[in-house]
Every structure is written in structure tokens, then in C-alpha cells.
Amino acid sequence: MVGxxxxxxVGCLCxxxxxxxxxxxxxxxxxxxxxxxxxxxxxxxxxxxRSARAGVVIVGLLILIAVAAPLLVKLSGQDAYTHHIxxxxxxxxxxxxxxxxxxxxxxxFGVEPLTGRDLFSIVVLGLRTSLFIAVVATTVTTVVGTLxxxxxxxxxxxxxxAVSRLIDFLFxxxxxxxxxxxxxxxxxxxxxxxxxxxxxxxxxxxxLARLIRNQSKSLVARxxxxxxxxxxxxxxxxxxxxxxxxxxxxxxxxxxxxxxxYITAEAALSFLGVGVPPPTPSLGRxxxxxxxxxxxxxxxxxxxxxxxxxxxxxLGFTLLGDGVRDAFDVRMxxxx
Amino acid sequence: MPDLxxxxxxxxxxxxxVMLALSFAVYLIFYxxxxxxxxxxxxxxCTPDRLEQARHFMQLDQxxxxxxxxxxxGIFVGRxxxxxxxxVQCNAPCFGYSFPLARPVTMLILERLxxxxxxxxxxxxxxxxxxxxxxxxxxxxxxxxLDRLAVGFALIGVxxxxxxxxxxxxxxxxxxxNMVPVNGYVPLTESPVxxxxxxITPWLVLALLYAAAYIRLTxxxxxxxxxxxxxxTARSKGAGEARVVLRHGFRGALVPIVTLFGLDLGGLLGGAxxxxxxxxxxxxxxxxxxAVGQLDVxxxxxxxxxxxxxxxxxxxxxxxxxxxxxxxxxxx
Numbered sequence: 122m123v124g125x126x127x128x129x130x131v132g133c134l135c136x137x138x139x140x141x142x143x144x145x146x147x148x149x150x151x152x153x154x155x156x157x158x159x160x161x162x163x164x165x166x167x168x169x170x171r172s173a174r175a176g177v178v179i180v181g182l183l184i185l186i187a188v189a190a191p192l193l194v195k196l197s198g199q200d201a202y203t204h205h206i207x208x209x210x211x212x213x214x215x216x217x218x219x220x221x222x223x224x225x226x227x228x229x230f231g232v233e234p235l236t237g238r239d240l241f242s243i244v245v246l247g248l249r250t251s252l253f254i255a256v257v258a259t260t261v262t263t264v265v266g267t268l269x270x271x272x273x274x275x276x277x278x279x280x281x282x283a284v285s286r287l288i289d290f291l292f293x294x295x296x297x298x299x300x301x302x303x304x305x306x307x308x309x310x311x312x313x314x315x316x317x318x319x320x321x322x323x324x325x326x327x328x329l330a331r332l333i334r335n336q337s338k339s340l341v342a343r344x345x346x347x348x349x350x351x352x353x354x355x356x357x358x359x360x361x362x363x364x365x366x367x368x369x370x371x372x373x374x375x376x377x378x379x380x381x382x383y384i385t386a387e388a389a390l391s392f393l394g395v396g397v398p399p400p401t402p403s404l405g406r407x408x409x410x411x412x413x414x415x416x417x418x419x420x421x422x423x424x425x426x427x428x429x430x431x432x433x434x435x436l437g438f439t440l441l442g443d444g445v446r447d448a449f450d451v452r453m454x455x456x457x
Numbered sequence: 458m459p460d461l462x463x464x465x466x467x468x469x470x471x472x473x474x475v476m477l478a479l480s481f482a483v484y485l486i487f488y489x490x491x492x493x494x495x496x497x498x499x500x501x502x503c504t505p506d507r508l509e510q511a512r513h514f515m516q517l518d519q520x521x522x523x524x525x526x527x528x529x530x531g532i533f534v535g536r537x538x539x540x541x542x543x544x545v546q547c548n549a550p551c552f553g554y555s556f557p558l559a560r561p562v563t564m565l566i567l568e569r570l571x572x573x574x575x576x577x578x579x580x581x582x583x584x585x586x587x588x589x590x591x592x593x594x595x596x597x598x599x600x601x602x603l604d605r606l607a608v609g610f611a612l613i614g615v616x617x618x619x620x621x622x623x624x625x626x627x628x629x630x631x632x633x634x635n636m637v638p639v640n641g642y643v644p645l646t647e648s649p650v651x652x653x654x655x656x657i658t659p660w661l662v663l664a665l666l667y668a669a670a671y672i673r674l675t676x677x678x679x680x681x682x683x684x685x686x687x688x689x690t691a692r693s694k695g696a697g698e699a700r701v702v703l704r705h706g707f708r709g710a711l712v713p714i715v716t717l718f719g720l721d722l723g724g725l726l727g728g729a730x731x732x733x734x735x736x737x738x739x740x741x742x743x744x745x746x747x748a749v750g751q752l753d754v755x756x757x758x759x760x761x762x763x764x765x766x767x768x769x770x771x772x773x774x775x776x777x778x779x780x781x782x783x784x785x786x787x788x789x
Contacts (some may be wrong), residue, residue, distance in 0.1 A: 138777065172612075177756075288474060290475060290478060290479065292768075293475050293476075293479055293765055293768050293769045293772065294479065294765060294768075295724070295727050295761060295767075295768060296729070297762050298727065298745055298760065298764045299761060301730070301745060301746065301749055302487070302745070302749055302757045306486065306487060314667030320693075326511055343733070350685075351583070353618055365569055381616065385618045388618055388620075389618060389619075389620065389731055392620050392731070393731070393734065393746065398639075408620065408621060408624070409620075411624075412735075413623065414497070415624060415627075415628050415632075416627070416628075416632065418632060421628060423751050424624060427619050428624075428625075430614060431618060431621065432617060432618075432621065434610070435616040435617070435618065436613075436616035439612065439616045440612070443612075
């Protein structure tokens with residue numbers, strides 16, 4: 122039962138929720154459906170939960186901003202690459218002129234110190250990068266983790282044993298250390314965003330796979346699965362029609378709660394200088410660049426805007442994930 | 458308890474196997490792929506025969522498998538690079554030799570470990586105390602103001618990236634209020650007071666973030682446990698509330714907390730990379746980061762393996778403690 126997401130640097134949420142799953146045994150039973158489907162019930166519960174609603178609003182807003190980022194940048198009349206040296210104050214080590222980091226009607230969040238690039242463009246495009254990487258990594262790990270988890274439980278024997286050992290192996294890996302170290306051996310020509318997605322996915326699927334495997338194990342022993350098998354249903358049919366619908370809740374919960382983890386991981390790697398390379402905007406790198414300006418007090422706003430964007434993104438997805446978890450967790454539900 | 462002894466032996470063997478597989482994978486990945494340590498060591502201009510010399514000296518002219526076996530043997534009996542007067546000695550346990558730094562990797566790790574351990578252990582004590590007690594209180598006062606505050610605090614902690622909180626703490630407490638030192642490390646043996654004073658900000662920052670997970674976990678577990686039949690039975694038999702909460706409720710919540718704690722601490726000891734970077738502490742994480750910057754493969758492999766070793770060790774300890782705390786875990 123020992124778990125670990127290895128990404129301990131993000132405060133290892135994964136173990137926490139994994140434990141909760143294993144102990145509360147989230148199972149959305151399809152046999153006791155009643156009139157309203159469990160999914161519909163869960164949705165209703167999310168809608169009633171105030172903090173989950175706040176999460177939905179924040180996430181919706183941020184996704185909208187991320188998707189429309191190029192449009193917003195165009196709307197502001199700026200771009201993330203043009204240097205505006207004239208807006209900097211050479212007397213203060215090229216910090217932006219004026220209050221609030223050089224904020225003006227042209228530059229909504231002011232400009233970056235040293236280069237004078239438009240900070241609003243950098244933040245919204247950086248948010249786009251973060252969310253893109255997090256969402257793609259989540260999609261990949263969810264699909265891969267679910268398939269491997271279910272198939273391991275269904276087919277059992279040596280395949281199950283091999284998968285379980287592989288997961289143990291991945292949990293033993295110092296993931297952040299490895300992700301940083303990979304920077305050495307991957308040729309510089311390889312696109313970094315793709316590398317980030319690959320690395321995050323390569324480690325990320327294991328948490329979900331183990332959870333799904335354990336959940337499916339108990340499902341496989343149930344009568345309805347046996348019934349389906351006894352009438353000659355194929356393995357594919359049993360997995361997609363009998364097992365998968367019953368696992369929808371846990372999968373959805375893990376996927377939603379994984380996103381903030383990936384956002385933080387991507388930002389952390391960029392912060393350490395092994396994320397997406399400049400000049401592509403990235404929240405983590407902007408935060409890293411801001412250190413010197415914060416320390417000298419010359420331009421703390423350079424930290425505030427990207428920092429707030431990152432914090433909001435992680436907070437929004439965590440609120441939403443918590444709501445989804447509470448909604449699907451039959452036992453944690455407020456009874457009456 | 459022969460059952461437990463057998464369980465421990467089996468877990469130990471499994472951990473050793475995972476460690477071996479891991480070391481092989483790490484070695485293969487870092488030595489089979491492009492960056493060539495000999496090329497970096499041979500200097501400029503790098504003539505083919507000088508490169509060959511460097512390769513031979515660093516024992517990179519052997520097959521990868523042979524190199525890996527040398528590496529393993531070095532852990533037990535040490536290694537010598539080159540011959541005669543120019544020979545470089547790497548005493549057992551030798552986890553590789555950093556040619557750019559001209560030091561054995563084991564020495565480098567041992568030098569940095571006290572710093573990382575100081576950060577990790579100090580923070581762990583705080584977050585365990587704060588997180589678990591707040592979690593218990595929140596569960597007992599469910600729905601009340603205190604619960605809401607604890608849950609809100611936990612949410613902020615979970616949603617805050619460590620480097621962001623660290624930077625803010627330095628900005629506010631270090632620069633604006635000028636209360637605490639902003640960086641640097643003073644060894645414990647030199648001055649315990651200065652040691653703690655320099656570490657207080659990183660401790661609190663890490664503790665804030667980690668405590669959040671413990672509040673959430675403890676609260677959820679306690680709520681779960683307090684609803685179980687044996688707790689109701691204890692209450693109906695007239696046991697005092699304190700006894701019910703501690704003996705019956707908390708006991709059940711202990712196992713997942715111990716699990717999480719072991720893994721968190723194990724992971725952090727292998728390098729509190731972000732914290733070290735933010736607070737400019739020269740710990741293991743910083744060692745790795747600078748090694749990556751200088752393409753020092755030996756150090757990268759050594760620190761990666763050391764972190765992996767700590768994580769596997771933490772898993773092992775957690776499993777064994779788990780087996781002792783929870784009689785339901787099968788020893789067979």
C-alpha cells in the first residue's frame with residue numbers, strides 16, 4: 122500500500138489522495154442505479170458545493186484566457202517578444218519606470234525589467250504553455266494509466282506482476298532529480314515542451330494505474346463481471362462496457378487532481394531552468410527571473426503577476442478536484 | 458515474532474532488487490546517451506589520442522556492462538583510476554569520481570548531506586506536529602470555525618508552489634521586515650542558535666506546504682475512523698472522549714500518516730532542490746543542479762542513485778512500521 126508520486130516537491134498530493142481512495146474504497150456502483158445515474162448525481166453535488174463552484178469559475182476563466190491568449194495579446198496591442206528599452210530606468214538597473222512595474226494603458230501588467238517586454242503578454246502566454254502541458258500530460262497519463270491498470274487487473278498472472286513491479290520501480294525513482302538530470306542527455310534540438318510532457322507522463326501514469334488496478338481487482342471478482350464473461354463476452358467488451366463505467370468516478374477524480382500537480386511540476390522545472398527554453402513565455406521561468414528584482418526591491422511586481430497566475434491556476438484546479446472527489450466519494454458525502 | 462522477521466527479510470530482499478534494477482537503469486541511461494564525459498575532460502584542442510587517453514583514464518573505453526560492474530565493485534572495494542603517480546584513488550564506498558571537481562562523489566554527497574538533512578528534518582518535525590494536530594482538531598470540530606480555518610489554510614498550502622512561497626517569505630520577512638537572514642547556512646556544530654536562525658524560514662516555508670497535506674489527510678482519516686463501529690462501541694461503553702479520540706480514532710488514522718511521512722521525508726532528504734535553490738543553500742539538490750549545468754555525469758548518477766536509495770529505504774521502513782502498526786497487513 123505504500124505509494125508516492127515521487128514529485129515530493131509539489132507537496133506530494135498524490136499519496137494523500139491515493140490513501141483516501143484505498144481506505145474509503147470509492148466505488149460508483151452501477152447495479153444500484155435507481156433513477157438518476159451516479160454521474161448525474163455527482164454533477165449535481167458538484168453544483169451544490171460552494172468551493173467546487175468557485176473552482177469551476179476559476180478554471181473556466183483561466184482556460185478561456187489560455188485558449189484566447191494570442192487574441193488577448195493582440196487586443197492589448199503588444200507581443201511577448203518586443204523589447205521596450207525606452208520604458209526602463211537605467212539609473213535603477215533597468216527596472217521599469219513608474220509605479221506597479223511600469224503598468225500603463227499600453228502595458229496592462231507593466232513590463233519585464235531588463236528587457237522591457239510586455240508582462241501581460243508573457244503572463245497569459247505563459248499560462249497557456251502551463252495549462253497546455255498540464256492538460257496534455259493529464260490526458261496521456263489518464264488514458265495510459267487506466268488502460269494499464271484495468272488490463273493488469275483483468276488479465277492478471279505474469280502481466281499483472283510485471284506491471285506491479287514496474288510501478289514499484291517508478292515509485293522508487295527520484296523523479297524531479299531525474300527530470301533535471303535528463304537535461305544533460307537529451308539533445309538541445311529536441312523540443313522541450315514535448316520532453317516535459319513525455320517525462321511528466323512517463324512517471325505520472327503509475328499512480329493512476331495502481332489505483333485503477335486495485336479498484337478493478339475487486340470489480341473483476343464481482344458477479345456482473347462473471348456474468349458477462351460467462352455469456353462469452355470478449356475481454357475488450359468486459360473492460361469497456363462493464364469495468365470502465367464503474368471506474369469513471371475514480372478516474373475523473375484522479376485526473377482533475379493531477380492537473381495542479383503537473384502545473385506545479387512544469388513551473389518548478391522551468392524555475393530550475395530545465396523547462397521550456399526562452400523566449401517562449403513560461404510562468405516558472407518568469408518567477409525565477411524575478412528573484413533578483415525581488416531581492417533588491419527594484420521591481421517586486423515582476424514576481425506578483427506571474428506568481429498570482431500560477432497560484433490561481435493551481436488553486437482553481439485543486440478546488441475543482443476536491444469538489445469532484447467529494448461528489449464521487451459515496452462515503453464522504455454529507456448524509457442529509 | 459518469526460512472522461514479522463520473515464516479512465522484514467522479504468521486504469529487504471525486494472528493496473535490494475529494486476535498488477539494483479534502478480542503479481542499472483540509471484547507469485545505462487546516463488552513460489549510453491550522448492554527453493561524453495571524456496570529451497569534456499580532455500580539454501581544447503582535443504586531439505583523438507588525447508581523447509583516447511582520457512577515455513582510458515576514466516575507464517570509459519570499456520563496454521557499458523563492464524563499466525557498470527566496475528561501478529558496483531567500487532561501492533564495496535573502491536576504485537583506482539589510471540596508474541602510477543597520476544593515479545586517482547576513490548575509496549570504498551565509491552559512487553563514482555567527479556573529474557571536473559577532482560573529488561570522489563561519495564565525499565561530495567557526504568559534505569552536502571548535513572545541509573539538506575538540516576532543512577528536511579527540521580521542517581518535518583514542524584509539519585508533522587502542526588499538520589497532525591490541526592487535522593485532529595479540524596475533524597473534532599467539524600464544520601466549526603476552527604475546522605474551516607484549518608481547511609482553508611490547508612488549501613492555500615496545497616495550492617502554493619514551494620518556490621513561490623519561499624520567495625514571498627524572503628521578500629516579506631527577510632527584506633521588508635528584516636527579521637531573518639535571507640540565505641546562508643551555519644553548521645550545527647559551529648553554533649546551534651545561528652544554525653536554527655538561518656534555517657527558520659526554509660523550515661516554516663516547507664512546513665507550511667507539507668503540513669497542508671497532513672491536515673487534509675488526518676482530517677479525512679479521523680472523520681472516517683470516528684464513524685467506525687469500534688469507536689461507537691467504545692463510546693457506548695462509557696470511555697472518555699479523550700480516550701476514544703486518541704486510542705480508537707487516532708490509532709486507525711496513524712498508518713496512512715506514517716506512510717506519507719516516511720515517503721515525504723525520504724524524498725526530501727534526497728535533495729530539497731527547490732528550497733535549496735530559493736534559499737541559496739549548498740545542499741544535495743544544489744550539487745545536482747550544478748552538476749547538470751557542468752555536464753558532470755558521475756555526480757549526476759551518484760546523486761540520483763543516492764536519492765533513489767533514500768526513497769527505497771523510506772518505502773522499506775514505512776512498510777515495516779506499517780506491518781507492526783496494523784496487524785491486518787499479512788506477514789505471510
